[in-house]
Amino acid sequence: MPKATVERLPLYLQCLQAMGDVESTVSSEELANTAGVNSANVRKDLSYLGSHGVRGVGYNRLELCDQLRRALGLIEKWSVVIVGIGNLGSALANYRGFDASGFNVVGLYDADPAKRGHQVDGHYVKSMDDLKLDIKEHDVSMAILTTPAAAAQGVADLLIEAGIQSILNFAPSLLKVPNEINCRQVDLATELQILSYYQAAHQA
Amino acid sequence: MPKATVERLPLYLQCLQAMGDVESTVSSEELANTAGVNSANVRKDLSYLGSHGVRGVGYNRLELCDQLRRALGLIEKWSVVIVGIGNLGSALANYRGFDASGFNVVGLYDADPAKRGHQVDGHYVKSMDDLKLDIKEHDVSMAILTTPAAAAQGVADLLIEAGIQSILNFAPSLLKVPNEINCRQVDLATELQILSYYQAAHQA
């Protein structure tokens, strides 16, 4: 499945869920409009799912949701840890959107002893020493990294050693990870900078 | 300038800044390694800046930083408002990375009266009623949206009416905006879902 397609599947899922229960069937055209893409693109994307829409009618909404969830691996509930419980880490720990889509935050960790014992969203913040054992014990495969940039690589190495397979990194620093580890970088300042470019260009 | 290039410029800037003051000159190869891209790609990207590296030597690090900042429009200091002061909004208000790259958070707004008067990072949370006037008065051109999904479109419309030109939207809902408005969508759950896909695929 093309990378570009994979990155659109969550969008489709979101759009379908937002449609409410009114419509039992959607056309590629409809979905394309709400998702802001070309309808042929939608059809091609969905065709990778082995999805079978019905010609003349469209796709069954609930069935399509199901297929998307299955394709995205959202059938199983993934366990996630968050490392770095600053402002952003706390916010993510409290974020309800994760649970809603099949992710289960099972532990919060921070290197700063002052943070320990504090409770965030019903979880006690634990020490980095607990990290490795917890990951192995609870079969955690995903981690969210919200440490300062300087600490990110070290923590990533630790996580990988403990058996983590996917990392979502919010620290503004590029991680060096082995090929078999999935890693995505989200940088808030970067996003603003991109906007800044277009805005500056627009004014010129 | 190609879209793909624009999205890499902040990365280059980040890499160059992280290099410390040791090196006064960098080759495309070096920068490519730290940024995780192909060196020819780096050179082509930089060539759009009208940058002139020196053959046999490389690029002057500081000069290149400067050129990147100029290209990205980071010379002028942008004023930013944050709307929706929940967990994520508060975290972003406290985030130091924005100031560091030329953005200045000038106001926080929330529809919930219970939030008013609370202070976050030295700013009082204000009412939505103040939003429009503040934007016009202080010539604010960028907004960060961290409201619940259901409120996002309404707030976006309000912001645009008030003269905002760029929106960074963290709400998990796609915004309909006029063409001339720059809008970027960052969805945390989406990111995890993409990771989920690759991880599930990897295990199969």
Next chain:
DNA sequence: ATTCGCTTGTGAAACGAATCACGATGCCCA
């Protein structure tokens, strides 16, 4: 002054993704 090694800048080629265009197909209704 000449040679050598390194690095840039860029045309050309390869690749991947988006879009177009249309045949194929299923549903509804007369």
Next chain:
DNA sequence: TGGGCATCGTGATTCGTTTCACAAGCGAAT
């Protein structure tokens, strides 16, 4: 039962981006 309409699935095309490959240029050393 047949015709018409709506929509899918997909080959062909176009577009944008990445990568390759190499000539041109600069600096250092001899």
